[in-house]
């Protein structure tokens with residue numbers, strides 16, 4: 001019998017996640033049947049959506065990981081091969097590819113050969129956050145050369161890529177992040193203006209950096225930031241609503257000015273999305289991102305923390321801004 005560990009949701013989140021929301025459990029995996037394989041977590045992802053979604057108490061915390069096959073009765077997934085899958089916070093996972101995919105074993109695939117690149121990138125720039133930036137920005141904002149683009153959360157996994165893609169498209173890019181170190185890094189990526197949103201007046205900063213207004217706004221944060229940003233949008237501007245991390249820990253829905261008449265008078269296109277909308281085009285997006293990495297056109301950064309037993313602590317620190325670029329956990 002092979003033992004595995006998993007983090008379960010011990011208590012529903014209320015406000016900021018706390019240690020008491022998480023419980024580490026051990027389980028024994030049954031003997032392998034034909035077609036099945038077991039894989040051991042190598043890198044696990046922590047992402048803001050783990051706080052934004054609700055799921056039943058007692059279930060394994062949701063999340064994606066890169067894992068190495070350690071036992072196999074499936075010739076397509078031999079020992080040693082790397083897979084990525086949405087199997088939750090588990091140290092080991094038994095996979096039966098023939099089983100209908102449930103919440104805990106949906107979407108597994110082989111990690112493609114990344115050459116000298118770390119397989120953790122399959123959880124970042126070459127995975128879900130990379131595709132969020134690529135499709136969520138390009139498809140919804142439809143940026144044009146010479147336009148002004150605003151992206152908040154710009155030192156994060158998604159935001160740092162959105163700004164760089166916007167630069168490649170010939171746009172002027174304004175970013176906001178939560179510390180001097182983050183702002184310096186974002187500036188080094190080529191953003192034209194970067195502000196520490198904890199220290200500046202956002203309205204004043206936008207007047208200064210975008211005197212002619214904003215054409216595309218990629219929103220990771222929501223809340224008051226967005227209420228202010230919308231006032232700076234140009235006519236027929238496009239807003240890609242990716243997330244609203246400023247409110248993920250809120251105990252009451254945030255109340256602000258209703259944006260609808262601003263949207264009417266400025267004739268804005270405001271569209272929310274879930275990146276899986278483009279799942280069938282992920283290969284195309286990943287190929288483009290890989291090409292940009294190889295050509296040195298896009299940079300990425302990871303904040304790698306260890307190990308599996310520290311998952312809750314690392315996740316909680318992500319929500320407080322401890323990461324630069326993509327936060328991953330080395331099992």
Ligand SMILES: NC(=O)c1ccc[n+]([C@@H]2O[C@H](COP(=O)([O-])OP(=O)(O)OC[C@H]3O[C@@H](n4cnc5c(N)ncnc54)[C@H](OP(=O)(O)O)[C@@H]3O)[C@@H](O)[C@H]2O)c1
Pocket residue numbers: 047048049052128129132153154155156157158159176177178179182220221241242243244245246247273274275276318319320321322323325326327
């Ligand atoms: N729609 C989709 O399909 C999709 C897919 C992936 C991600 N998302 C969303 O995209 C956003 C970014 O995700 P990510 O994976 O790239 O995370 P991330 O930006 O790498 O990490 C989260 C960051 O949020 C910032 N933050 C925390 N509280 C904040 C607040 N009150 N105001 C402003 N910033 C705050 C922190 O940076 P600072 O130090 O700068 O505050 C923290 O580092 C999230 O809202 C996420 O839910 C959506």
